Each structure stands twice: as C-alpha cells, then as structure tokens.
Amino acid sequence: MGEPRGLECSGCRAEYGADRLSAVCPVCSSPLLARYDLEALRGRLTPEVVAGRPSGLWRWGELLPAPESLGRTWSLGEGDTPLLAVPRLAADLGLGQVWVKDEGVNPTGTFKARGLAVAVARAGHQGVSEFVLPTAGNAGAALAAYAARAGARAHIFAPADAPASILREIEAAGGILHLVDGLIDRAGREALQAAAAEGWMDLSTFREVGRLEGKKTMGLELAEALGDVPEVIVYPTGGGTGVVGIAKAFDELEALGWLGSRRPRMVAVQAEGCAPVVRALQDDAADVEYWKGAATAAAGLRVPRPLAGRLILETIRRSEGTGVTVSDDDMRQARLRLAQTEGVLACLEGAATVAGAERLARQGWIRPDERVVLFNTGTGLKDLL
Numbered sequence: 001m002g003e004p005r006g007l008e009c010s011g012c013r014a015e016y017g018a019d020r021l022s023a024v025c026p027v028c029s030s031p032l033l034a035r036y037d038l039e040a041l042r043g044r045l046t047p048e049v050v051a052g053r054p055s056g057l058w059r060w061g062e063l064l065p066a067p068e069s070l071g072r073t074w075s076l077g078e079g080d081t082p083l084l085a086v087p088r089l090a091a092d093l094g095l096g097q098v099w100v101k102d103e104g105v106n107p108t109g110t111f112k113a114r115g116l117a118v119a120v121a122r123a124g125h126q127g128v129s130e131f132v133l134p135t136a137g138n139a140g141a142a143l144a145a146y147a148a149r150a151g152a153r154a155h156i157f158a159p160a161d162a163p164a165s166i167l168r169e170i171e172a173a174g175g176i177l178h179l180v181d182g183l184i185d186r187a188g189r190e191a192l193q194a195a196a197a198e199g200w201m202d203l204s205t206f207r208e209v210g211r212l213e214g215k216k217t218m219g220l221e222l223a224e225a226l227g228d229v230p231e232v233i234v235y236p237t238g239g240g241t242g243v244v245g246i247a248k249a250f251d252e253l254e255a256l257g258w259l260g261s262r263r264p265r266m267v268a269v270q271a272e273g274c275a276p277v278v279r280a281l282q283d284d285a286a287d288v289e290y291w292k293g294a295a296t297a298a299a300g301l302r303v304p305r306p307l308a309g310r311l312i313l314e315t316i317r318r319s320e321g322t323g324v325t326v327s328d329d330d331m332r333q334a335r336l337r338l339a340q341t342e343g344v345l346a347c348l349e350g351a352a353t354v355a356g357a358e359r360l361a362r363q364g365w366i367r368p369d370e371r372v373v374l375f376n377t378g379t380g381l382k383d384l385l
C-alpha cells in the first residue's frame, strides 16, 4: 500500500524508480509525476472500500507515494474537508448548483496541509529529517507543523512581506524562518542554494512528488462526494499544483473505473496584479512568462512565474477551461458576500473564486444549468486583518 509503481517525467516521459526523492527530470528538467499500478487496483479500490476507512486523506493510501502507516502516525487530521452546497450564494451569482470545497478546516487552516503531510511522510520514511521550502506563507506554516510532528527540522524561506500572522505561526511551530527581500521566486532560488549547500531536502512544489499527490486528494474527495465530476471547477492559482493535482485525480479515478471520460472545465483565477497563467492562456503561449511587479494582497497568488508553467497550461487547455482575473477589492467584497450569505469565512485566495465565478457567469461562460465547485483554499482567519 502506498507504493507507486514509479515516477514518470511529465515532459520527456522518462521513467524513474519510486524512491527517487527529487522530482526534477535529469534529462529535461520537467517535473516527475508518481504513477501507480491502477490496472491492478481496478475492482479492488472501490468507493465502498475507501468509504469504509477512518477519515482523512490516508483513506487513499494506494494512490499516495508514502507509507500509509507512517502518514497516519504523523497525521494532524488533514483531508476530508466539507463540500458545502451554497444555494444562497448560487442564486446571488445567477447560477444553479454551486458548492464550496472548504479547505479552511484543514490543520494549519489551508489545503497546504495535504501536500506537506504526504511530502513529510514520504521523505521521512527514507530518513530525511531536515527540510527546506520557499513559501508565500501557508505552505511554510504547514511544513513547520508536520516537521514538528515528525521530529524533523523545517527551514522556511518566505518573502519579508508575507502575512505577519502566518510568519508568527511558522515560528510558533518551531520553523526556522529565513526572510527574503523579494518575491517567492527569489525565496525559491535561495532555498535551492541552501538545500545544495546544507544537504536539506527541497520541498518546493513540483520539485518533489508528495505535495502534488497530497493536493490530488482534493479531487479524489470531490469526485467521491458527488459520485461524478461537476461541469466547472474554479481554483485560485499560484504555483499551480492544485489545478494539476485535481486533474490527475480524475484521470486516476477513470482508470480505476470510478469515472467516465467527461472532465470539468478548470478555471484558474488570478489577481489582476499578478496573472501570468491567465495571460499565457489568453496569448495562447506554450509556457508562462515572468510577471513583472507582481502585487496583490492575496499572498498565495503572488507567484510571478510558477515552476511548472507548461503543465498548468496543458491541464487547463485539455479541460477546455479558462483563466480569469479579479481585483483585490473584488476579493475583499466576495469574502464578505460568502461569509454573509453562507457563513464561510474564506481567505482572499478562496474568495477570488467567488468573484471569478461571478464574472464568468455574467459573460455566459458558465451557464445556469452547470454544476460549479469553488475551492476555498484556506480560512479567512489568517489574513482578515
């Protein structure tokens, strides 16, 4: 259980052993993805089997690249977040059926817990006890918590202007903070150098496979809860692992016989002040280009150039999806609207999906008869002030 068949390059398709810790292809530098023996699991890993297990993302052990027993030992209760029907908000947006997948109830308050739970268990199983990670904030908070749980050390490189409450959260959990004068791409370069110099394991998104696989469980849970996939998924996109992971979940569930070939159209929501993925989609570009002067209050969306641009674009295009931008004011207003119509207090990134869905509904890109799932990626309690 929890043993992938191997890793496969998303670019040149070269194959590597399942235990390889670095997920950067030595041939073409594209991210490696975990592959499982889905054929052998077909008929064995059924909805009934998965539903009968103790709650949390480790229910999906056969589809995760870390030993389930260790994952459960170090678990903080990640996963199995509620999928909330939000009829009042739907009516307000001029839509029919809308749900919010509320990731704010995860340990450390965001979906980042999923990826870090899996990444720490995977590397911890191989004896790694010192990690490094560049972050806009939330991934660092999640790593600090799981590293504490695993008795490991976490070095966190974060922009000095990351939300102060999150920086305090990292330190409270014993994370060693390295503040960076710049954006997350600068933090990424410094983290990479530190990893090489100190021998720490780099847990950057798309540089190891556990984080993507952990985020994948959002898609697994969604398809399980609906018994199907919706027509549209709206996701606040920064580094892009969420979007890629959710799409991978549906492909694996199809191979297992849970789903047919129909897929949701994936929408990447970004901030007007930092929208490199949306711009690349609009320009029909093959890769994502650096966004100069990135500025938005939504720290998780302040990613000027995601590491796996091609993979993100490919995923959204294959789904016949699109990109949409919203302003910081739109996010703030959408946050109040969601809280006041449905009682869900979203982070700004999550609130961006409400504003983005409204825009697409008005344009007719989302039709009133379509089922829409908005991802609230974190709690509003961290960035409300």
Ligand SMILES: Cc1ncc(COP(=O)(O)O)c(C=O)c1O
Pocket (backbone or CB within 6 Å): 110, 136, 137, 138, 139, 236, 237, 238, 239, 240, 241, 242, 243, 299, 300, 301, 347, 349, 350, 377, 378
């Ligand atoms: C709350 C929140 N939402 C969304 C994102 C972006 O997610 P992804 O990197 O999976 O695109 C982040 C990333 O930092 C985040 O913290």
Ligand SMILES: [Zn+2]
Pocket (backbone or CB within 6 Å): 009, 010, 011, 012, 013, 014, 025, 026, 027, 028, 029, 030
């Ligand atoms: Zn390759």
